[in-house]
Amino acid sequence: MRFMIIVKATAETEQGCMPTAALMAEMGRYHEELAQAGVLLDGSGLKPTAQGWRVRYAAGGRTVTDGPFTETKELIAGYTLIQVRSRDEALEWTRRFPNPRGQGLEAEIEVRQLFEMEDFAGIEGVEKFTSLDAMRG
Incomplete structure (x- = not known):
């Protein structure tokens, strides 16, 4: 099961403010733990929406x-993608x-599976995505 941990944007992230060294170290330790446990697939911060666009x-x-x-x-500042055995493990x-x-500041993350x-079994056209999945390895 894969889950995305979505970090919600704030006024600071939209202004391009970078995290403190202490926060970077804490995030680094957490992501290192995920990697050592074999559940980390990807994770990154996103640049402010001033550098993006919508279609x-x-x-x-x-x-x-x-x-x-x-x-x-409604904006996203970053994400971490994990693969775990259960919803409970993702919650932990x-x-x-x-x-x-x-620490001590208001923030929000959202988690989505x-x-x-296999969730798309029986839907016409899914085989195209299955073959792409196989190409990625």
Whole structure:
């Protein structure tokens, strides 16, 4: 089972403020523990939305809008992707996730389970994704 730990954006992350050395060290230790346990698949911070864009789809086609985007509670500042045996194991790891803003500050992470290929069994076209999965190794 794969889970994504989503770090919610804040005004600071949207301004491009970098984490403190102490927070980087704490996050580094946590991700090292994940790696040593064999559950870490990936993890990274995201640059502010001022350096990104959105593509909106409508009946009339697509519209591209450059960032920044103002509603930070809907934005993502980073993620960690883990693969574990159960939802309970994922919950245990996420309970240990360091506060992404630092001790004593308000912050939020969200955890979402990823779909697996077997979740799409019987849906026409899924074989294309299955073959891509096999190519990735």
